[in-house]
Amino acid sequence: MRHFWAFLFLLVPILGVLTFLLAPYYNHAFPRDISEQGHVIDQLFMFILSLTGIIFVGTEVCLFYFMWKYNGQSNAEPVKYSHGSHTLEVVWTILPAVTLLFIAIYQMNAWADAKMRRPNVPVTAEVTGRQFNWDVRYPGPDGELHTPDDIVRVDGDIHFPSGEEVLLSIKSADVLHSFFLPNLRIKQDVVPGMQQYMWFKCREPKEVVDIVCAELCGWGHYKMSGRATFEPRAEFNAWLKEKAAEQNVRQVAQAKEEKKEEKK
Amino acid sequence: MSTITADAHVHSHDDHTHAGSFLSTYVFSRDHKIIGIQFLFSTLIWFLIGGLLALGIRWQLAYPWSSMPILGKLVYSAEGGQIAPEAYTMLFTMHATVMIFLVIIPILAGAFGNFLIPLMIGADDMAFPTLNMLSYWFMWPAFFAFGASFFVGTGPASGWTSYPPLSLTSEAQMFWLIGLTFVGVSSMMGSVNYLTTIIQMRAPGMTMFRLPMTIWGMFITAILQAFALPVLTAAGFMQLMDLKLGTGFFIPEGWSASNSLRASGGGQPLLWQHLFWFYSHPAVYIMILPAMGMVSDMLSCFARKPLFGYKPMVYSIAGIAGLGFIVWGHHMFVSGMNPVLGMTFMVATMFIALPSAIKTFNWLGTIWGSKIQFTTPMLFALSFVSMFIIGGLSGIFMAATPVDIFIHDTYFIVAHFHYVLFAGTAMAVFGAIYFWFPKMFGRMMNERWGKVHFFLTFIFLNGVFYPMHILGWVGFPRRLADPYHYETFRHLLPLNQFMTWCAILMVTTQIIFAINFFYSIFFGPKAGRNPWRANSLEWQAPSPPGHGNFDFQPIIYRGPYEYGSPEVDEDYYPQTTPPPTDRPLAVPAH
Ligand SMILES: [Cu+2]
Numbered sequence: 001m002r003h004f005w006a007f008l009f010l011l012v013p014i015l016g017v018l019t020f021l022l023a024p025y026y027n028h029a030f031p032r033d034i035s036e037q038g039h040v041i042d043q044l045f046m047f048i049l050s051l052t053g054i055i056f057v058g059t060e061v062c063l064f065y066f067m068w069k070y071n072g073q074s075n076a077e078p079v080k081y082s083h084g085s086h087t088l089e090v091v092w093t094i095l096p097a098v099t100l101l102f103i104a105i106y107q108m109n110a111w112a113d114a115k116m117r118r119p120n121v122p123v124t125a126e127v128t129g130r131q132f133n134w135d136v137r138y139p140g141p142d143g144e145l146h147t148p149d150d151i152v153r154v155d156g157d158i159h160f161p162s163g164e165e166v167l168l169s170i171k172s173a174d175v176l177h178s179f180f181l182p183n184l185r186i187k188q189d190v191v192p193g194m195q196q197y198m199w200f201k202c203r204e205p206k207e208v209v210d211i212v213c214a215e216l217c218g219w220g221h222y223k224m225s226g227r228a229t230f231e232p233r234a235e236f237n238a239w240l241k242e243k244a245a246e247q248n249v250r251q252v253a254q255a256k257e258e259k260k261e262e263k264k
Numbered sequence: 265m266s267t268i269t270a271d272a273h274v275h276s277h278d279d280h281t282h283a284g285s286f287l288s289t290y291v292f293s294r295d296h297k298i299i300g301i302q303f304l305f306s307t308l309i310w311f312l313i314g315g316l317l318a319l320g321i322r323w324q325l326a327y328p329w330s331s332m333p334i335l336g337k338l339v340y341s342a343e344g345g346q347i348a349p350e351a352y353t354m355l356f357t358m359h360a361t362v363m364i365f366l367v368i369i370p371i372l373a374g375a376f377g378n379f380l381i382p383l384m385i386g387a388d389d390m391a392f393p394t395l396n397m398l399s400y401w402f403m404w405p406a407f408f409a410f411g412a413s414f415f416v417g418t419g420p421a422s423g424w425t426s427y428p429p430l431s432l433t434s435e436a437q438m439f440w441l442i443g444l445t446f447v448g449v450s451s452m453m454g455s456v457n458y459l460t461t462i463i464q465m466r467a468p469g470m471t472m473f474r475l476p477m478t479i480w481g482m483f484i485t486a487i488l489q490a491f492a493l494p495v496l497t498a499a500g501f502m503q504l505m506d507l508k509l510g511t512g513f514f515i516p517e518g519w520s521a522s523n524s525l526r527a528s529g530g531g532q533p534l535l536w537q538h539l540f541w542f543y544s545h546p547a548v549y550i551m552i553l554p555a556m557g558m559v560s561d562m563l564s565c566f567a568r569k570p571l572f573g574y575k576p577m578v579y580s581i582a583g584i585a586g587l588g589f590i591v592w593g594h595h596m597f598v599s600g601m602n603p604v605l606g607m608t609f610m611v612a613t614m615f616i617a618l619p620s621a622i623k624t625f626n627w628l629g630t631i632w633g634s635k636i637q638f639t640t641p642m643l644f645a646l647s648f649v650s651m652f653i654i655g656g657l658s659g660i661f662m663a664a665t666p667v668d669i670f671i672h673d674t675y676f677i678v679a680h681f682h683y684v685l686f687a688g689t690a691m692a693v694f695g696a697i698y699f700w701f702p703k704m705f706g707r708m709m710n711e712r713w714g715k716v717h718f719f720l721t722f723i724f725l726n727g728v729f730y731p732m733h734i735l736g737w738v739g740f741p742r743r744l745a746d747p748y749h750y751e752t753f754r755h756l757l758p759l760n761q762f763m764t765w766c767a768i769l770m771v772t773t774q775i776i777f778a779i780n781f782f783y784s785i786f787f788g789p790k791a792g793r794n795p796w797r798a799n800s801l802e803w804q805a806p807s808p809p810g811h812g813n814f815d816f817q818p819i820i821y822r823g824p825y826e827y828g829s830p831e832v833d834e835d836y837y838p839q840t841t842p843p844p845t846d847r848p849l850a851v852p853a854h
Pocket residue numbers: 176177178213214215216217218220221222224
């Protein structure tokens with residue numbers, strides 16, 4: 001086994017590529033994409049994966065070939081007394097530079113769409129991260145946030161209309177959190193003292209997906225989860241109405257309670 | 265080779281070879297070699313602690329909430345060996361803290377920098393030996409502060425990045441910040457010393473472009489430290505003041521958390537992230553450039569061939585250092601930083617991949633047309649190249665801002681930096697220990713067991729870290745005590761169990777290394793001055809070198825990579841060997 005080490009290193013590209021090829025068959029790849037814009041990110045990921053994959057295989061196989069060919073035990077030729085090559089240096093500086101520049105420019109539009117071009121629609125809801133829950137506040141019938149008819153939910157069950165652009169106003173009540181919807185390929189940290197927006201569009205009519213907190217926010221970070229339900233506008237409105245009614249009942253009951261207290 | 269030079273030049277060093285006490289020779293030593301070895305032992309002990317902390321993390325990810333055998337029973341006896349969520353947060357916080365601040369940075373600069381710089385440039389010691397001693401002893405308050413932080417409350421609990429305002433709610437944060445400050449002071453003392461020594465104390469004939477790549481790595485690292493560290497230290501003090509003195513640098517107006525309302529405010533949590541990453545991105549290079557240098561030296565030596573493209577290698581290190589200061593924002597793409605700024609940082613980050621690519625191609629060029637000797641250090645050096653390719657390429661995914669939206673704070677990033685820092689730097693450090701062990705202790709380490717150690721570590725490290733890319737592809741978030749709580753990630757449990765077993769086996773494998781290391785210090789076969797038939801200057805000194813390092817005055821005639829030179833019969837040509845025409849005049853008169 002004169003070439004044992006060379007072949008060990010050959011396993012790196014073989015198993016490396018095989019892992020990525022097989023993973024999707026075992027559902028170990030992107031979670032299902034239910035968004036309208038997520039495929040842009042997926043395609044960019046796959047594009048970079050193929051590009052880096054080619055470079056990976058090329059360089060690793062080259063490393064293997066040199067380890068095999070220039071093994072001191074078998075290579076009888078004298079070593080090439082070379083200190084480098086100006087031409088090669090120029091080639092392998094310019095080629096990666098052009099490739100990197102291409103990737104940099106190629107993705108700018110996707111980034112701008114995801115983070116800079118806020119759609120011109122009214123705010124669907126305000127989401128607030130709080131140790132360790134996602135609170136949501138819907139504007140209610142008047143379409144204005146922070147008015148008495150707002151519908152507030154603190155049970156992590158958040159509904160959004162599907163098939164239309166959703167604009168969220170997001171903030172934090174205490175420490176950093178990150179609002180991450182893996183199935184929609186979006187993520188944004190929420191920062192105390194800062195109000196931010198995020199937007200997305202679900203293309204499936206009805207979906208229930210995980211809301212993940214992706215920024216460490218304390219001991220209970222792991223359980224700061226929520227469920228996002230996407231449903232057609234009519235169902236969403238009905239749900240809102242139902243929750244508004246529930247809230248009214250609760251508020252009336254509370255008010256009665258308070259009056260009783262006062263009388264005593 | 266070295267015998268040509270006359271004994272007459274063994275001067276001045278003996279003047280200060282005082283017959284000091286044990287304490288002044290081995291404990292409060294001002295000799296760079298002893299200080300280097302002190303750093304080496306301290307950091308190796310912390311390496312073990314950091315590794316055990318990692319096993320705790322891996323256990324929880326494979327068998328959440330089930331009691332951990334042996335270690336768990338020992339540490340969390342009250343919980344029946346179960347890791348509580350607070351404890352889990354502490355585990356990953358301290359794993360990173362220990363590995364970065366107490367292992368990688370001090371083992372590269374403190375241990376190898378100290379030991380190698382004077383030997384490789386032909387100096388009898390560092391420029392400021394007392395400052396050098398202090399740089400080691402200032403690590404001890406850091407050891408105590410970080411050590412104490414484990415026992416305060418539930419331990420530091422805001423990650424190694426310590427993002428406020430969360431970090432301001434942790435009781436142990438004060439100890440953590442004090443530890444960080446002392447590590448910073450120690451590194452600063454070291455870097456000032458290294459810069460002065462490399463600039464001022466090179467032996468005659470040792471021009472800057474005859475320095476080995478190891479020294480270039482150390483030199484640029486010292487520059488990075490000197491310019492970036494003050495920012496982190498200042499930021500650390502600001503956080504300490506927010507924590508204890510009621511200031512509000514990082515606290516927004518009207519902020520409250522964990523039932524404590526803060527009157528102060530007007531600060532910005534993002535400010536910390538900017539200041540922290542302004543240091544911690546260059547720190548990534550502080551943690552890899554010296555390793556790249558050492559790998560270059562080992563590759564050329566065991567390829568028996570000159571290093572390919574020496575000057576491009578030097579320029580690319582310098583390029584990395586320059587660009588390294590303007591890319592920190594790539595850690596903050598989804599932090600709430602202005603997205604326009606994100607685009608700027610993205611372009612800069614793409615370009616920092618370039619010097620790394622140039623270096624990789626040059627390493628491949630070095631072994632092209634060579635005669636490779638598969639020694640243990642060479643295997644580790646080759647694996648550095650192979651693994652660095654993976655770690656380098658995965659960086660491009662995160663530099664691409666839209667992709668980063670999805671993979672930010674997932675296991676993809678965890679895979680990336682473990683390929684750079686463990687599969688890269690830690691493997692290079694293992695190689696460097698095998699390579700320079702004969703110079704440090706005068707004896708050889710066992711080659712056969714060294715190769716077993718390499719083989720098992722190489723297999724298991726890929727078993728632990730490679731699947732992390734796949735986890736990241738699914739969006740598996742980092743820092744979660746129980747990720748299976750989410751339906752999206754529930755099916756990833758078996759893969760995590762596989763990774764955990766690889767991690768357990770990898771840590772166990774290190775027992776082979778530990779035994780080999782300690783056995784060889786006392787019983788390894790004696791090494792001569794130059795067991796690897798290498799060119800660079802340290803191999804011309806005795807093994808181990810005495811006080812003052814060289815028993816002759818080194819004069820440098822050429823660069824350190826003249827292997828296979830047609831000018832001589834042997835396949836190496838040490839830096840101190842005079843050219844043939846000069847040989848009659850070998851005894852340098854000065
Ligand atoms: Cu969280």
